[in-house]
Amino acid sequence: MARPSDFDSNVPLPPGLDITAIRRTIEYIERELTDLVEIYHEQANVFSAVLGIYATRGLDAVSTYEKSRHIDTAQQRFPDLKRRGSSDPPSPKESLECKASKRPWAVQSHYDHPGWYIVWRYLIDSTCSLEPGRSVVIWRVDIAFIEKTDWKYESSTAGATGGGRTHTFGLRKPGRKTGREGRLFSIGRANRWGQGCACRGLNRRHLACFIGPGPGVPASADRPRRKVPLCCQAWLS
Numbered sequence: 001m002a003r004p005s006d007f008d009s010n011v012p013l014p015p016g017l018d019i020t021a022i023r024r025t026i027e028y029i030e031r032e033l034t035d036l037v038e039i040y041h042e043q044a045n046v047f048s049a050v051l052g053i054y055a056t057r058g059l060d061a062v063s064t065y066e067k068s069r070h071i072d073t074a075q076q077r078f079p080d081l082k083r084r085g086s087s088d089p090p091s092p093k094e095s096l097e098c099k100a101s102k103r104p105w106a107v108q109s110h111y112d113h114p115g116w117y118i119v120w121r122y123l124i125d126s127t128c129s130l131e132p133g134r135s136v137v138i139w140r141v142d143i144a145f146i147e148k149t150d151w152k153y154e155s156s157t158a159g160a161t162g163g164g165r166t167h168t169f170g171l172r173k174p175g176r177k178t179g180r181e182g183r184l185f186s187i188g189r190a191n192r193w194g195q196g197c198a199c200r201g202l203n204r205r206h207l208a209c210f211i212g213p214g215p216g217v218p219a220s221a222d223r224p225r226r227k228v229p230l231c232c233q234a235w236l237s
Helices: 017-036 037-042 043-062 174-180 204-211 232-234
Strands: 065-067 082-083 095-101 113-124 136-146 151-154 167-170 183-186
Touching: 017 136, 037 043, 037 232, 043 065, 043 082, 065 113, 136 167, 167 204, 183 204
Parallel strands: 095 113
Antiparallel strands: 065 082, 082 095, 113 136, 136 183, 151 167
């Protein structure tokens, strides 16, 4: 369950979008996708695409942003959502693209369009030990306005001699853009799963609090090595 204390109200949001709509969308994603988690075990990248679809659907239902109503172009057109009443196509400031990822920092796109991007970072908890009845958990939500110059081209390794991934664009400084500056929601922010951890969010310091000293540094009574909880295991993947 996404709690109000897990949100940072100082993070800038797209015009007209509020934390309540994002919180309700998190609840919708976790509730609806719990029954579809078998897709993740079959093909994880497909599940990420499905989660992005549900995020778009959720924001369309509860926020001032709407998805394209043109069925033939909705799957190919940028952005996923635009502010209701805006022009067609909308300006970058009124464009909102949804991304889903298991990774803590990376943001990838097939285009380098400027606009608002919201990244739903999730993990799979088959035991439902983090949230009762929820095997899909949104553990962080990043949101930021990304300029065209923030993107860098990442070429494909495919060629005549063999295959490879498709070409994409990635952020030049993902840790700053969608991490420090754009971390809107984090399940660790309220220390619900922090077990007394001194830091406020899921970051490298938080992870270190559970792992203890770094490699080669012996554990001690005041710095014991502890098992990394499920909410932090995304940092190890």
